[in-house]
Amino acid sequence: MKQADVTLFHPLQDRIREILLPSQVLQDRIRQVAQQISADYAGQEIVLLCVLKGAMMFTADLMRHLEPHVVLDFVAVSSYGSATSTSGVVRIQKDVEEQIAGRHVLVVEDIVDTGLTLHYLLANLRLRNPASLKVCCLLDKPDRRRVEVHVDYLGFAIEDRFVIGYGLDFDEHFRNLGYIGIMEEDFV
Ligand code: 5GP
Secondary structure, X not given: OOHHHOOOOOOOHHHEEEEEEOHHHHHHHHXXXXXXXXXXXXXXXXXXXXXXXXXXXXXXXHHOOOOOOEEEEEEEEEEEEOOOOEEXXXXXXXXXXXXXXXXXXXXXXXXXXXOHHHHHHHHHHHOOOOOEEEEEEEEEOHHHOOOOOOOOEEEEEOOOOOEXXXXXXXXXXXXXXXXXXXXXXXXX
16 A cells, blocks of 8 residues: 555544545546646636535646646535535535636536536536536546536546545545545444
């Protein structure tokens, strides 16, 4: 196990069942996705819209490999529900600061699960008339989809398991892990 995959002294470390995506696997795939985005947006400016908090680490790693000019912005959404599933009722907690009308917006999200959060966010952003609106998502759990959401750039499709690490949390724990892990089921 590489250093980036080791959690030192995390109080809830025994709740992590296994490592699903080690750090090196994540980084290799992120580089590939960034190359694809760079090719598609060559010569254009991208408004990179990071969905807080989960996509923060992914956005940081992705953008270092992007060649086009990138303007970074953040949006924070909250969805009501339990700790591990969403209700579909979404609220924008921190809005975009950039004017996005007429600009190429790329939303960077951590994971699409039911799709409800992204569906709501995209509908909201579309009303502001961006020149284009695309989605880059690190993880997708297609089995859980309740509304259709088109993901233009995807890191990994995964099974229906509750994952943590690399920005993704359980009750604000585990965001600082360099890998994606699966939680013990009795804990979720
Ligand atoms: P959706 O609206 O697509 O059901 O849920 C999207 C949000 O739910 C994600 O942005 C993420 O915050 C949270 N979420 C969904 N699945 C997981 C998961 O397996 N682990 C974690 N930590 N969060 C998840």
